[in-house]
Amino acid sequence: MKVTDQIKISLFRTMLRIRQFEMAVREHFQKTDIPGFAHLYVGEEAVATGLCAVLNPDDYVTSTHRGHGHCIAKGADLNRLMAELWGRKTGYCKGRGGSMHVYAREVNLLGTSGIVGAGLPLSLGPAIHAKLNKSGQVSVCFFGDGAANNGTFHESINLAAVQKLPVVFVCENNLYATVTAVHESTKTENFADRAAGYGIPGVIVDGNDVMDVLEKADKAVARARSGKGPTLLECKTYRHFGHYVGEPGTAYRPQEERNEWAKRDPIRMFCTHLVENGTIDPEGIEAIEHEVEKEIVEAVEFAGNSPLPDPQTVAQHVWSGQ
Numbered sequence: 001m002k003v004t005d006q007i008k009i010s011l012f013r014t015m016l017r018i019r020q021f022e023m024a025v026r027e028h029f030q031k032t033d034i035p036g037f038a039h040l041y042v043g044e045e046a047v048a049t050g051l052c053a054v055l056n057p058d059d060y061v062t063s064t065h066r067g068h069g070h071c072i073a074k075g076a077d078l079n080r081l082m083a084e085l086w087g088r089k090t091g092y093c094k095g096r097g098g099s100m101h102v103y104a105r106e107v108n109l110l111g112t113s114g115i116v117g118a119g120l121p122l123s124l125g126p127a128i129h130a131k132l133n134k135s136g137q138v139s140v141c142f143f144g145d146g147a148a149n150n151g152t153f154h155e156s157i158n159l160a161a162v163q164k165l166p167v168v169f170v171c172e173n174n175l176y177a178t179v180t181a182v183h184e185s186t187k188t189e190n191f192a193d194r195a196a197g198y199g200i201p202g203v204i205v206d207g208n209d210v211m212d213v214l215e216k217a218d219k220a221v222a223r224a225r226s227g228k229g230p231t232l233l234e235c236k237t238y239r240h241f242g243h244y245v246g247e248p249g250t251a252y253r254p255q256e257e258r259n260e261w262a263k264r265d266p267i268r269m270f271c272t273h274l275v276e277n278g279t280i281d282p283e284g285i286e287a288i289e290h291e292v293e294k295e296i297v298e299a300v301e302f303a304g305n306s307p308l309p310d311p312q313t314v315a316q317h318v319w320s321g322q
Protein backbone atom coordinates (compact mmCIF):
# COMPACT_ATOMS: atom_id res chain seq x y z
CA MET A 1 0.00 0.00 0.00
CA LYS A 2 1.37 3.37 -1.00
CA VAL A 3 0.95 5.72 1.94
CA THR A 4 0.06 9.11 0.50
CA ASP A 5 0.00 12.36 2.49
CA GLN A 6 -3.78 12.12 2.45
CA ILE A 7 -3.64 8.68 4.07
CA LYS A 8 -1.17 9.91 6.69
CA ILE A 9 -3.46 12.78 7.60
CA SER A 10 -6.39 10.42 7.89
CA LEU A 11 -4.33 8.17 10.21
CA PHE A 12 -3.68 11.20 12.40
CA ARG A 13 -7.37 12.09 12.40
CA THR A 14 -8.40 8.57 13.39
CA MET A 15 -5.92 8.41 16.27
CA LEU A 16 -7.09 11.78 17.50
CA ARG A 17 -10.72 10.70 17.22
CA ILE A 18 -10.00 7.69 19.42
CA ARG A 19 -8.07 9.81 21.93
CA GLN A 20 -10.72 12.48 22.23
CA PHE A 21 -13.54 9.93 22.31
CA GLU A 22 -11.81 8.14 25.19
CA MET A 23 -11.19 11.38 27.09
CA ALA A 24 -14.91 12.14 26.81
CA VAL A 25 -15.74 8.62 27.99
CA ARG A 26 -13.47 9.14 30.98
CA GLU A 27 -15.14 12.42 31.87
CA HIS A 28 -18.67 11.08 31.51
CA PHE A 29 -17.90 7.82 33.28
CA GLN A 30 -16.65 9.84 36.24
CA LYS A 31 -19.85 11.89 36.13
CA THR A 32 -21.77 8.54 36.21
CA ASP A 33 -23.41 9.21 32.84
CA ILE A 34 -21.91 5.91 31.66
CA PRO A 35 -22.79 2.74 33.59
CA GLY A 36 -20.70 -0.42 33.94
CA PHE A 37 -16.99 -0.36 33.23
CA ALA A 38 -14.79 1.65 30.87
CA HIS A 39 -11.36 0.41 29.78
CA LEU A 40 -9.61 3.17 27.86
CA TYR A 41 -7.45 2.74 24.76
CA VAL A 42 -5.47 5.95 25.39
CA GLY A 43 -1.84 5.35 24.44
CA GLU A 44 -2.63 2.41 22.17
CA GLU A 45 -4.34 4.31 19.33
CA ALA A 46 -1.68 3.54 16.71
CA VAL A 47 -2.41 -0.20 16.81
CA ALA A 48 -6.07 -0.17 15.79
CA THR A 49 -5.52 2.80 13.47
CA GLY A 50 -2.58 1.33 11.53
CA LEU A 51 -4.22 -2.06 11.31
CA CYS A 52 -7.67 -0.98 10.21
CA ALA A 53 -6.18 1.42 7.63
CA VAL A 54 -5.28 -1.58 5.47
CA LEU A 55 -8.65 -3.30 5.79
CA ASN A 56 -11.66 -3.19 3.50
CA PRO A 57 -15.03 -2.21 4.95
CA ASP A 58 -16.24 -5.83 4.70
CA ASP A 59 -13.24 -7.35 6.50
CA TYR A 60 -14.03 -8.64 9.98
CA VAL A 61 -12.74 -7.52 13.35
CA THR A 62 -13.08 -9.13 16.76
CA SER A 63 -12.25 -6.97 19.73
CA THR A 64 -11.74 -6.96 23.49
CA HIS A 65 -12.90 -5.26 26.69
CA ARG A 66 -10.63 -2.34 25.63
CA GLY A 67 -12.43 -2.05 22.32
CA HIS A 68 -13.64 1.50 21.62
CA GLY A 69 -10.52 2.21 19.54
CA HIS A 70 -11.07 -0.90 17.42
CA CYS A 71 -14.66 0.17 16.75
CA ILE A 72 -13.67 3.71 15.76
CA ALA A 73 -10.75 2.64 13.56
CA LYS A 74 -13.04 0.14 11.79
CA GLY A 75 -15.36 3.02 10.93
CA ALA A 76 -18.10 2.82 13.56
CA ASP A 77 -20.38 5.83 13.89
CA LEU A 78 -19.28 7.90 16.89
CA ASN A 79 -22.82 8.87 17.87
CA ARG A 80 -24.12 5.31 17.97
CA LEU A 81 -20.99 4.07 19.73
CA MET A 82 -21.19 6.75 22.42
CA ALA A 83 -24.94 6.12 22.84
CA GLU A 84 -24.26 2.41 23.33
CA LEU A 85 -21.81 3.21 26.12
CA TRP A 86 -24.44 5.41 27.74
CA GLY A 87 -26.95 2.51 27.57
CA ARG A 88 -29.24 4.42 25.21
CA LYS A 89 -31.82 3.16 22.74
CA THR A 90 -29.96 4.73 19.81
CA GLY A 91 -26.77 2.78 20.51
CA TYR A 92 -25.41 0.02 18.28
CA CYS A 93 -27.04 -2.66 20.42
CA LYS A 94 -29.98 -0.54 21.56
CA GLY A 95 -28.14 0.14 24.82
CA ARG A 96 -28.08 -3.50 25.86
CA GLY A 97 -24.41 -4.18 25.19
CA GLY A 98 -22.55 -1.23 26.66
CA SER A 99 -18.80 -0.78 26.38
CA MET A 100 -17.88 -4.46 26.51
CA HIS A 101 -20.52 -5.81 24.14
CA VAL A 102 -20.62 -3.48 21.15
CA TYR A 103 -21.54 -5.23 17.93
CA ALA A 104 -21.58 -3.17 14.72
CA ARG A 105 -22.62 -5.34 11.80
CA GLU A 106 -22.46 -2.46 9.30
CA VAL A 107 -18.67 -2.35 9.68
CA ASN A 108 -18.28 -6.09 10.41
CA LEU A 109 -17.18 -5.42 13.98
CA LEU A 110 -18.09 -8.74 15.55
CA GLY A 111 -18.02 -7.55 19.08
CA THR A 112 -16.05 -6.09 21.89
CA SER A 113 -16.00 -8.64 24.71
CA GLY A 114 -15.95 -8.87 28.48
CA ILE A 115 -14.45 -12.37 28.26
CA VAL A 116 -10.67 -12.21 27.95
CA GLY A 117 -9.54 -14.39 25.03
CA ALA A 118 -13.04 -14.86 23.62
CA GLY A 119 -12.32 -12.98 20.40
CA LEU A 120 -9.68 -15.51 19.30
CA PRO A 121 -11.93 -18.50 18.53
CA LEU A 122 -14.66 -16.14 17.37
CA SER A 123 -12.38 -14.69 14.69
CA LEU A 124 -12.05 -18.10 13.04
CA GLY A 125 -15.75 -18.34 12.14
CA PRO A 126 -15.79 -15.45 9.64
CA ALA A 127 -12.40 -16.59 8.36
CA ILE A 128 -13.79 -20.04 7.55
CA HIS A 129 -16.78 -18.34 5.92
CA ALA A 130 -14.44 -16.16 3.82
CA LYS A 131 -12.31 -19.13 2.80
CA LEU A 132 -15.25 -21.33 1.80
CA ASN A 133 -16.86 -18.52 -0.16
CA LYS A 134 -13.55 -17.39 -1.67
CA SER A 135 -14.67 -13.88 -0.77
CA GLY A 136 -11.16 -12.53 -0.17
CA GLN A 137 -12.21 -11.13 3.20
CA VAL A 138 -9.82 -11.14 6.12
CA SER A 139 -10.58 -11.57 9.81
CA VAL A 140 -8.54 -9.50 12.27
CA CYS A 141 -8.42 -10.49 15.92
CA PHE A 142 -7.23 -7.99 18.55
CA PHE A 143 -6.33 -9.33 21.99
CA GLY A 144 -4.05 -8.45 24.91
CA ASP A 145 -0.92 -9.97 26.42
CA GLY A 146 -3.14 -11.40 29.17
CA ALA A 147 -5.32 -13.15 26.60
CA ALA A 148 -2.20 -14.61 24.99
CA ASN A 149 -1.83 -16.81 28.06
CA ASN A 150 -5.37 -18.10 27.72
CA GLY A 151 -6.01 -21.53 26.17
CA THR A 152 -8.05 -19.98 23.37
CA PHE A 153 -4.88 -18.33 22.02
CA HIS A 154 -3.16 -21.67 21.40
CA GLU A 155 -6.20 -23.53 20.08
CA SER A 156 -7.26 -20.74 17.75
CA ILE A 157 -3.86 -20.02 16.25
CA ASN A 158 -3.14 -23.70 15.75
CA LEU A 159 -6.44 -24.29 13.95
CA ALA A 160 -6.07 -21.15 11.83
CA ALA A 161 -2.54 -22.19 10.89
CA VAL A 162 -3.35 -25.75 9.79
CA GLN A 163 -6.44 -24.57 7.91
CA LYS A 164 -4.53 -21.61 6.38
CA LEU A 165 -7.36 -19.32 7.42
CA PRO A 166 -7.26 -15.63 6.45
CA VAL A 167 -6.71 -14.29 9.96
CA VAL A 168 -4.38 -11.67 11.37
CA PHE A 169 -3.82 -12.15 15.10
CA VAL A 170 -2.92 -8.86 16.76
CA CYS A 171 -1.50 -9.12 20.27
CA GLU A 172 -1.63 -5.71 21.95
CA ASN A 173 1.15 -6.17 24.46
CA ASN A 174 0.70 -3.23 26.82
CA LEU A 175 2.89 -4.94 29.45
CA TYR A 176 0.06 -5.55 31.93
CA ALA A 177 -2.98 -7.75 32.42
CA THR A 178 -4.92 -5.78 35.02
CA VAL A 179 -2.17 -5.30 37.67
CA THR A 180 0.03 -8.24 36.63
CA ALA A 181 3.18 -7.28 34.75
CA VAL A 182 3.90 -9.40 31.72
CA HIS A 183 7.24 -10.61 33.12
CA GLU A 184 5.35 -12.11 36.09
CA SER A 185 3.07 -14.15 33.84
CA THR A 186 5.25 -14.97 30.85
CA LYS A 187 8.68 -16.51 30.67
CA THR A 188 9.60 -15.53 27.12
CA GLU A 189 10.21 -11.94 26.08
CA ASN A 190 8.18 -11.89 22.88
CA PHE A 191 4.75 -13.35 22.21
CA ALA A 192 5.66 -13.15 18.52
CA ASP A 193 8.19 -15.97 19.10
CA ARG A 194 5.30 -18.33 19.82
CA ALA A 195 4.24 -18.14 16.16
CA ALA A 196 7.08 -20.51 15.22
CA GLY A 197 5.38 -23.20 17.29
CA TYR A 198 2.39 -23.03 14.96
CA GLY A 199 4.41 -22.72 11.74
CA ILE A 200 3.28 -19.16 10.96
CA PRO A 201 5.16 -15.84 10.82
CA GLY A 202 5.45 -13.87 14.05
CA VAL A 203 6.33 -10.20 13.77
CA ILE A 204 7.27 -7.68 16.44
CA VAL A 205 5.70 -4.28 15.83
CA ASP A 206 6.29 -0.88 17.40
CA GLY A 207 2.71 -0.41 18.53
CA ASN A 208 3.25 3.30 19.18
CA ASP A 209 4.39 3.97 15.62
CA VAL A 210 1.37 4.00 13.35
CA MET A 211 3.51 3.71 10.21
CA ASP A 212 5.25 0.58 11.52
CA VAL A 213 1.87 -0.93 12.38
CA LEU A 214 0.48 -0.09 8.95
CA GLU A 215 3.47 -1.50 7.07
CA LYS A 216 3.54 -4.81 8.93
CA ALA A 217 -0.26 -5.11 8.96
CA ASP A 218 -0.31 -4.56 5.21
CA LYS A 219 1.97 -7.57 4.68
CA ALA A 220 0.04 -9.76 7.10
CA VAL A 221 -3.30 -8.84 5.51
CA ALA A 222 -1.95 -9.44 1.99
CA ARG A 223 -0.66 -12.84 3.08
CA ALA A 224 -4.04 -13.76 4.58
CA ARG A 225 -5.95 -12.52 1.52
CA SER A 226 -3.79 -14.52 -0.86
CA GLY A 227 -4.58 -17.79 0.94
CA LYS A 228 -1.22 -18.23 2.66
CA GLY A 229 -2.71 -18.22 6.14
CA PRO A 230 -2.43 -16.31 9.39
CA THR A 231 0.27 -14.10 10.90
CA LEU A 232 0.80 -13.18 14.53
CA LEU A 233 1.66 -9.52 15.05
CA GLU A 234 2.86 -8.49 18.49
CA CYS A 235 2.40 -4.76 18.97
CA LYS A 236 4.43 -3.42 21.89
CA THR A 237 2.51 -0.56 23.47
CA TYR A 238 1.34 0.94 26.78
CA ARG A 239 -1.89 2.24 28.27
CA HIS A 240 -1.64 5.72 29.76
CA PHE A 241 -4.41 5.27 32.31
CA GLY A 242 -5.34 2.52 34.76
CA HIS A 243 -6.81 -0.81 33.71
CA TYR A 244 -10.26 0.76 33.99
CA VAL A 245 -11.56 4.23 34.81
CA GLY A 246 -11.60 4.52 38.57
CA GLU A 247 -8.84 2.00 39.21
CA PRO A 248 -7.77 2.75 42.79
CA GLY A 249 -3.99 2.17 42.66
CA THR A 250 -1.17 3.03 40.33
CA ALA A 251 1.71 1.65 42.43
CA TYR A 252 2.09 -1.46 40.30
CA ARG A 253 3.37 0.65 37.40
CA PRO A 254 6.57 2.54 38.24
CA GLN A 255 6.36 6.28 37.59
CA GLU A 256 9.61 6.15 35.61
CA GLU A 257 8.14 3.57 33.26
CA ARG A 258 5.04 5.70 32.79
CA ASN A 259 7.15 8.76 32.03
CA GLU A 260 9.20 6.85 29.46
CA TRP A 261 6.12 5.69 27.62
CA ALA A 262 4.51 9.14 27.84
CA LYS A 263 7.46 10.41 25.81
CA ARG A 264 6.53 7.88 23.14
CA ASP A 265 2.91 9.01 22.90
CA PRO A 266 1.76 7.69 19.50
CA ILE A 267 -0.17 10.81 18.56
CA ARG A 268 2.50 13.29 19.57
CA MET A 269 5.20 11.25 17.80
CA PHE A 270 3.20 11.06 14.58
CA CYS A 271 2.25 14.73 14.75
CA THR A 272 5.95 15.65 14.99
CA HIS A 273 6.71 13.38 12.04
CA LEU A 274 3.98 14.96 9.91
CA VAL A 275 5.03 18.53 10.66
CA GLU A 276 8.76 17.87 10.30
CA ASN A 277 8.22 16.21 6.95
CA GLY A 278 6.03 19.03 5.71
CA THR A 279 2.96 16.78 5.30
CA ILE A 280 0.89 19.29 7.23
CA ASP A 281 1.59 22.56 9.05
CA PRO A 282 0.71 23.31 12.71
CA GLU A 283 -2.38 25.29 11.59
CA GLY A 284 -3.58 22.22 9.70
CA ILE A 285 -3.11 20.10 12.83
CA GLU A 286 -5.07 22.62 14.88
CA ALA A 287 -7.90 22.62 12.35
CA ILE A 288 -8.17 18.80 12.55
CA GLU A 289 -8.14 19.00 16.36
CA HIS A 290 -11.08 21.39 16.28
CA GLU A 291 -13.02 19.29 13.78
CA VAL A 292 -12.56 16.16 15.88
CA GLU A 293 -13.49 18.05 19.07
CA LYS A 294 -16.74 19.06 17.39
CA GLU A 295 -17.49 15.46 16.40
CA ILE A 296 -16.99 14.31 19.98
CA VAL A 297 -19.16 17.08 21.43
CA GLU A 298 -21.87 16.03 18.99
CA ALA A 299 -21.52 12.36 19.98
CA VAL A 300 -21.87 13.25 23.67
CA GLU A 301 -24.93 15.41 22.95
CA PHE A 302 -26.44 12.65 20.83
CA ALA A 303 -25.92 10.09 23.60
CA GLY A 304 -27.11 12.42 26.36
CA ASN A 305 -30.26 13.40 24.45
CA SER A 306 -31.15 9.83 23.48
CA PRO A 307 -33.79 7.96 25.47
CA LEU A 308 -33.06 4.95 27.65
CA PRO A 309 -34.67 1.74 26.37
CA ASP A 310 -38.29 1.26 27.41
CA PRO A 311 -38.32 -1.12 30.45
CA GLN A 312 -41.22 -2.94 28.77
CA THR A 313 -38.77 -4.16 26.10
CA VAL A 314 -36.33 -5.73 28.56
CA ALA A 315 -36.98 -9.25 27.23
CA GLN A 316 -36.49 -8.24 23.60
CA HIS A 317 -33.23 -8.72 21.68
CA VAL A 318 -31.85 -11.00 24.35
CA TRP A 319 -31.47 -14.75 24.35
CA SER A 320 -31.13 -17.15 27.18
CA GLY A 321 -31.10 -20.93 27.16
CA GLN A 322 -33.35 -22.81 29.58
Ligand SMILES: Cc1ncc(C[n+]2csc(CCOP(=O)(O)OP(=O)(O)O)c2C)c(N)n1
Pocket (backbone or CB within 6 Å): 065, 066, 114, 115, 116, 117, 143, 144, 145, 146, 147, 148, 172, 174, 176, 177, 178, 243
Ligand atom coordinates in the same frame (compact mmCIF):
# COMPACT_ATOMS: atom_id res chain seq x y z
C1 LIG B 1 -11.84 -15.27 30.86
C2 LIG B 1 -11.59 -14.06 31.73
N1 LIG B 1 -10.69 -14.14 32.72
C3 LIG B 1 -10.43 -13.06 33.50
C4 LIG B 1 -11.13 -11.89 33.31
C5 LIG B 1 -10.83 -10.65 34.18
N2 LIG B 1 -10.02 -9.71 33.39
C6 LIG B 1 -10.59 -8.65 32.75
S1 LIG B 1 -9.49 -7.77 31.87
C7 LIG B 1 -8.22 -8.76 32.35
C8 LIG B 1 -6.81 -8.50 31.89
C9 LIG B 1 -6.65 -8.62 30.43
O1 LIG B 1 -5.34 -8.26 30.10
P1 LIG B 1 -4.91 -8.13 28.62
O2 LIG B 1 -5.42 -9.30 27.84
O3 LIG B 1 -3.45 -7.91 28.60
O4 LIG B 1 -5.69 -6.85 28.09
P2 LIG B 1 -5.50 -5.32 28.56
O5 LIG B 1 -6.49 -5.07 29.63
O6 LIG B 1 -4.12 -5.12 28.99
O7 LIG B 1 -5.83 -4.54 27.32
C10 LIG B 1 -8.67 -9.79 33.19
C11 LIG B 1 -7.81 -10.83 33.78
C12 LIG B 1 -12.08 -11.85 32.27
N3 LIG B 1 -12.78 -10.75 32.01
N4 LIG B 1 -12.28 -12.95 31.48
Ligand SMILES: [Mg+2]
Pocket (backbone or CB within 6 Å): 144, 145, 146, 172, 173, 174, 175, 176, 177, 178
Ligand atom coordinates in the same frame (compact mmCIF):
# COMPACT_ATOMS: atom_id res chain seq x y z
MG1 LIG C 1 -2.38 -6.15 28.56
